[in-house]
Amino acid sequence: MSETAARQVNFVLAGITTDRCELSDTAPLAQQPVKINAGLNFGIDSTKKLLKVLFRNVFLQDEIPFITIEAGCIFAIDEESWNNFINEEKRLFTLPKPFAGHLAQMTAGTARGILHAKTQNTPLNRFMIPATNVEEMIREHVVLSLEQHENNGHE
Incomplete structure (x- = not known):
């Protein structure tokens, strides 16, 4: 896959x-500290x-979770871009890592909005997913096996 192809993805x-x-x-x-665990997963x-x-994103206090949110974004990629x-x-x-990071950042923003909507008018609304650089969670290109994922449909 060329770097040019990686930069010009239609989705x-x-x-x-x-x-x-x-x-x-x-x-x-x-008055007690809160810990946040974050994770990413990709599927095709x-x-x-x-x-x-x-x-x-999981919010914990004394290692006990009090908010767990898992949100997904499903992206349709045009055939030419997919084939790259x-x-x-x-x-x-x-x-490619930069594109995976971009999609991860979009998904984290979406999760942030879902969490706000689900906690609106509750005491938990003061807890927000931090505006950190989610792209840093991805250390290298995301490589997925086609065999492993071909039969796993997404909603």
Whole structure:
């Protein structure tokens, strides 16, 4: 895959999912520190040329989660761009790190909005997903096996 191809990707946001949203009935104590764990996952549906980015954020106090949010963005990628990511011989789909980071940043922003909507008018609304650089969570190109993912359809 050439660097030019990686920079010129035609895609659209085709769907948003709230895969998990668990909220505690009680707000954590204001005077105690809160820890946040974040994670990313990527999946593909080769037949539909869809890529799903799943962003997870867990807020904990004393190692007990009080907010868990998992939100996904499903991106439809045009065939020419999709083919630039495919290595048919190795049966691999390689998403360049900068583009994966861009999609991850979009997904984190979406999760931020979902969390706000789900906690609006509750004591948990003061907890927001930090505006950090989510792209830094991705250390290298995202490589997915086509065999492993071809039969895993996304909503």
